[in-house]
Every structure is written in C-alpha cells, then in structure tokens.
Amino acid sequence: MRKCPGCRSTDVRSSAIPKGGDSWRDVILSRYRCRACRLQFFGIGRRTYRAGATVVGAIAIASVVLFLFSFFGSPDMERKGGRRSSADHISIG
Ligand SMILES: [Zn+2]
Numbered sequence: 001m002r003k004c005p006g007c008r009s010t011d012v013r014s015s016a017i018p019k020g021g022d023s024w025r026d027v028i029l030s031r032y033r034c035r036a037c038r039l040q041f042f043g044i045g046r047r048t049y050r051a052g053a054t055v056v057g058a059i060a061i062a063s064v065v066l067f068l069f070s071f072f073g074s075p076d077m078e079r080k081g082g083r084r085s086s087a088d089h090i091s092i093g
C-alpha cells in the first residue's frame with residue numbers, strides 16, 4: 001500500500017496530470033494525492049517501470065549495436081591473417 005509522505009495515511013489516490021503542468025517528473029513518476037491531508041506527491045508507478053523498461057531497452061539495443069560495430073567494423077583483424085595474392089600467377093600472353 002502506498003503511504004503519504006506527509007501524514008503516512010494510506011488513503012492515497014493517483015491523480016491526473018494537470019493540463020500544461022506536466023514536467024519531467026510526469027514522464028518518469030506518477031502523481032499521487034493524499035486524501036487525508038491533500039498533499040500531492042510523486043511516486044513510483046506503472047509509468048516508472050515503463051520508462052525504466054524503455055531506457056533499459058534502449059541501452060540494450062545500443063550496446064548490441066556497439067558490439068556488432070566493434071565485431072564487424074574492424075577489417076584490420078581479418079586482413080592480418082591469410083594474405084594470398086593469386087594475381088601473381090596470371091601470365092599474360
Ligand atoms: Zn497525507
């Protein structure tokens with residue numbers, strides 16, 4: 001149960017974002033309002049997990065892309081191995 005940080009009452013309801021009043025906190029956190037003391041506060045809600053999942057997913061994709069870049073994006077490692085030139089054996093005429 002969610003508790004009010006002011007009066008520790010559990011009579012807390014999630015409140016809607018006021019028009020034009022949304023801030024960065026509304027993106028990550030959910031708004032709550034205590035019905036006992038009418039205090040409005042931010043807390044971790046469903047939105048927080050969704051934002052967290054988005055961030056984690058973005059980091060995962062970015063790390064995979066970086067890994068693939070470091071794996072395939074360095075042709076020097078491949079070139080060092082076998083260097084065979086078949087062009088030397090071609091005779092003209
Ligand atoms: Zn309260």
